Amino acid sequence: MVEHRPLSDFIAYAILTLGVLIVAFPVYLALIASTHDAATVVGGHMPATPGSQTLENYYRAIFIGGSRTSREPVANMLINSFVSAIGIAVGKIFISILSAYAVVYFRFPFRKTAFWIIFITLMLPVEVRIYPTYKVVADLRMLDTYAGLILPLIASATGTLLFRQFFMTVPDELLEASRIDGAGPFRFFWDTLLPLSVTTMAALFVIQFIYGWNQYLWPLLITTQDSMQTIVIGIKKMLVATDELAEWQLAMATTVLAMLPPVAVVIFMQRLFVRGLVQTEK
Amino acid sequence: MEKSTVFNNRLLPYLLLLPQLVITVVFFYWPASQAIWQSFLREDAFGLVSEFVGLENYQALFAQPEYYQSMLTTVIFSTLVATLSLSIALLFATQADKNLKAGGPYKTLMIWPYAVAPAVAGVLWFFMFQPSLGMLARPLRGMGIDWNPLLNGGHAMTLVVMVSVWKQISYNFLFFLAGLQAIPRSVIEAGAIDGARPMRRFWTIVFPLLSPTTFFLVVVNIVYVFFDTFGIIDAVTGGGPAGATTTMVYKVYADGRLGGDLGGSAAQSVILMIIVIALTAIQFRYVERKVQY
Numbered sequence: 001m002v003e004h005r006p007l008s009d010f011i012a013y014a015i016l017t018l019g020v021l022i023v024a025f026p027v028y029l030a031l032i033a034s035t036h037d038a039a040t041v042v043g044g045h046m047p048a049t050p051g052s053q054t055l056e057n058y059y060r061a062i063f064i065g066g067s068r069t070s071r072e073p074v075a076n077m078l079i080n081s082f083v084s085a086i087g088i089a090v091g092k093i094f095i096s097i098l099s100a101y102a103v104v105y106f107r108f109p110f111r112k113t114a115f116w117i118i119f120i121t122l123m124l125p126v127e128v129r130i131y132p133t134y135k136v137v138a139d140l141r142m143l144d145t146y147a148g149l150i151l152p153l154i155a156s157a158t159g160t161l162l163f164r165q166f167f168m169t170v171p172d173e174l175l176e177a178s179r180i181d182g183a184g185p186f187r188f189f190w191d192t193l194l195p196l197s198v199t200t201m202a203a204l205f206v207i208q209f210i211y212g213w214n215q216y217l218w219p220l221l222i223t224t225q226d227s228m229q230t231i232v233i234g235i236k237k238m239l240v241a242t243d244e245l246a247e248w249q250l251a252m253a254t255t256v257l258a259m260l261p262p263v264a265v266v267i268f269m270q271r272l273f274v275r276g277l278v279q280t281e282k
Numbered sequence: 283m284e285k286s287t288v289f290n291n292r293l294l295p296y297l298l299l300l301p302q303l304v305i306t307v308v309f310f311y312w313p314a315s316q317a318i319w320q321s322f323l324r325e326d327a328f329g330l331v332s333e334f335v336g337l338e339n340y341q342a343l344f345a346q347p348e349y350y351q352s353m354l355t356t357v358i359f360s361t362l363v364a365t366l367s368l369s370i371a372l373l374f375a376t377q378a379d380k381n382l383k384a385g386g387p388y389k390t391l392m393i394w395p396y397a398v399a400p401a402v403a404g405v406l407w408f409f410m411f412q413p414s415l416g417m418l419a420r421p422l423r424g425m426g427i428d429w430n431p432l433l434n435g436g437h438a439m440t441l442v443v444m445v446s447v448w449k450q451i452s453y454n455f456l457f458f459l460a461g462l463q464a465i466p467r468s469v470i471e472a473g474a475i476d477g478a479r480p481m482r483r484f485w486t487i488v489f490p491l492l493s494p495t496t497f498f499l500v501v502v503n504i505v506y507v508f509f510d511t512f513g514i515i516d517a518v519t520g521g522g523p524a525g526a527t528t529t530m531v532y533k534v535y536a537d538g539r540l541g542g543d544l545g546g547s548a549a550q551s552v553i554l555m556i557i558v559i560a561l562t563a564i565q566f567r568y569v570e571r572k573v574q575y
């Protein structure tokens with residue numbers, strides 16, 4: 001830096017600490033609330049330190065169910081969230097790496113058209129065409145199925161663009177070399193391109209996993225059975241019931257459980273996640 | 283940039299494209315065209331008979347005061363969220379860019395809310411500000427404010443704006459920090475040698491150089507406010523009280539789901555599509571020119 005003044009550093013630390021506190025406070029409260037009994041949480045004078053009900057609250061939330069009105073165990077919702085988030089991430093990587101390979105490494109009639117057909121999907125998220133999409137999924141008898149949760153959400157171009165950009169940076173010499181070795185398109189893809197793409201794939205996986213895990217409107221519409229509910233939807237339903245019945249400690253335990261997987265992914269794979277973000281969006 | 287060496291294969295590229303094209307056509311183009319078609323139809327209450335009514339759904343929509351209300355709400359909501367989350371994130375990013383000894387952990391601690399689902403963020407904040415048991419609602423009442431986001435539209439709006447900003451700061455922070463770190467130190471040092479104080483250096487050197495990042499973030503933030511805040515609004519206020527937090531996207535959902543008015547909901551979808559495409563186009567055409575690269 002240009003000049004180093006202790007005062008400037010002090011201000012920086014102060015502002016950043018304030019930022020971290022703002023960012024962390026709601027989560028800290030949820031953690032605390034999830035360790036107390038119902039009466040303490042609702043009493044209006046919640047302590048600032050953890051209570052003694054932790055195990056019981058989490059046990060009840062995970063295996064028995066969040067509230068008296070909707071008894072759906074969180075374990076089940078967690079499984080649904082995992083299956084759909086992983087399905088969305090893997091499905092997206094699968095379809096987009098193949099189409100990017102076709103667009104970059106082949107010349108064929110309608111190549112540009114195909115690219116634009118895919119590219120335009122960037123414009124309109126599923127929220128805008130929500131009911132017609134619902135109807136298509138209903139007509140295909142995919143309501144309350146994992147396919148219905150997953151497929152409509154992978155119909156967008158982000159992954160294709162990311163792989164396309166990456167393939168463009170792969171030196172042409174690699175392809176020439178493997179052709180001299182007699183490799184066809186499958187061999188080149190499998191032996192050369194795929195190993196090089198591992199970091200891109202991992203970055204895309206992180207972003208799509210979080211995207212899938214955090215979905216709200218789409219699962220809300222297409223899951224009618226409680227057994228197919230994802231955890232993000234489950235929390236909302238619990239909240240509606242909780243307002244009357246005061247089981248906030250269980251709702252907060254569920255909230256903590258719903259946050260853990262995506263936040264863990266971001267923290268552990270920070271570098272990949274940041275690179276993936278910067279590449280997709282810019 | 284095109285590859286100079288490629289494979290010559292007639293069938294294979296189509297096979298490779300097939301999975302993505304099938305999914306895109308079935309789950310994107312088909313429903314999008316249905317939305318447009320449906321906006322010209324009126325269905326009876328059971329969805330059995332539908333009749334072509336031309337622009338009637340649109341006329342009905344623009345005769346509704348609630349629709350103008352939701353437009354106004356959207357404008358206020360998106361302006362507040364975008365301005366606040368961008369400026370707060372920029373403040374934090376400039377501080378984190380100061381080469382601090384203990385800077386690393388701060389960055390990690392700032393970015394994780396990105397991973398929190400919008401609806402979950404909504405629930406967290408609702409818990410803090412719930413009128414009867416919320417930890418932060420009581421101090422507000424102590425200050426003489428009759429805090430109740432369930433009844434007071436202004437309070438409800440304040441709450442959803444706070445959650446949306448909280449959720450978006452981390453994303454903006456990340457990009458501002460990347461943008462700041464890409465600015466060559468020599469440029470800033472040159473400014474310092476010319477005697478410019480830190481504030482002056484920021485506004486005359488750093489901020490203009492940051493404008494591509496800012497431009498990009500404005501686009502992303504508008505899309506975020508339009509679509510990703512749905513979960514926040516639904517979890518915190520459900521569009522209420524009395525429609526005070528019903529944005530245009532929320533109204534598409536509410537009219538179709540609760541009102542059963544699929545034609546009207548489709549017409550709103552179409553208008554929303556046009557707005558989003560127009561906003562993006564305007565930004566690329568006019569704003570990007572003024573941006574310094």
